[in-house]
Amino acid sequence: MKRLLFALALLASCKHSPRTTTTVGAAISLKEAAEELQPPGEVQWAFGASGDLASQMERGAPFDVLIAAGVQRPLEKIATERCTIAWNTLVLVKHKGSASVGWSDLASPPASFRLAIGYPLSVPAGAYAEEALRKLGVWNAVAPNVVHGTNVRNVFDLVARGEADEGVVYATDVRIAKDVEVVAEVPASARPNVRYPVYVTNAASERDKAVADYLCAPAAKRVLAAHGFLDHPP
């Protein structure tokens, strides 16, 4: 009997998830900024590609608040968009010291040139990058040179390591830079509307709603602005 109790106690200790903690999903581009936010109660962040987080949320992952880097269509059935917490812009980046290929030069990329973008189906930055490249009329020319990152920070890392010659990331990602330089901001004519909507599931608890209220209040927006995010559409 004692042994059984001991085994059960051991088993119970494997599941560590304090009930008082609220989990909030957030686009990985928000990482440094989000960690400075101070929502009510204890919050643990789940960072990742917004599309991955949204599909986890849709399947009942244990979080009811999500700050995505773009509109997540699959969430419309189960969640409500509360506000836009911030906006952002795209930049073309390259490895420090390597040759610079501008947005319009992508129409005729150099031999063995690799352009890293996020995997468009799950990484909003990748979908925005594709949208911008299409608007610039260079997508078809550069598509064979495109390689995919699993989230926008992975795209950044691929450029930092020199595995990709250039990449498309958010302007705010460059603030964590080393060995990476900005080639150019996305031209105004092709600029996608990069915004961060705050989603709350329809089954959210009062505590989740309080966290969302905090995220939509001016104080939270100020923290993001201090990290280079825009408080208005670009």
Added chain:
Amino acid sequence: MSALAVSLRVVLCALVFVVPIGGALGAYLARGRGAMRAITDALVLIPLVLPPSVVGYLLLLLLGRNGPLGAPLANAFGVRLVFSSAGASIAAAAVALPLMAKGAEAAFARVDRGLEEVAAANGLSPRETFRIVTLPLALPGLGVAITLAALRALGEFGATLTFAGYTKSTATAPLEVYFAMQLGDDSRALSLSLVLVVASVAAALMLRAWSRRT
């Protein structure tokens, strides 16, 4: 389904390296003695006991565009392993090699040394002894080792994603299952999973048949 084609290609390319290198290592481990053998034994086991993400990360540091081996490869031959099926094959080979080497070691260790001595006493050269006596006797065990190595290569996920990345030419079946699942594409994730289940069961049955012959 292209993911299966990528997987097949990656596994076969990995085996081209894993079978001879692992086989030779196994032969050495079965017959070698002393400190050198002990060190080789420990080194061979590293990819088996390390988390695959660490194996992939170390491969990236070593063979990446700016790595000590990757930089000369890229500069001299224009070879870039990350985001290529060659990179995926290297990741698969790295994790499959220990299974081949240890399996081959067991297969060679089981060969009766007396029979080899008889062959040698009858004037066969070491090479002939190996070809006519040792290899046929070790063959069923080598078959088991190759099957296990191939299955490990087929199932490789962590090292592949960390080292080779996820793109068209590296999208093996295990990676495709993960990303299809992430996107909520259950029909794709499930159909690929079923194919892998069937392949594993078939391989398990094959293993059984091979082991009966040893």
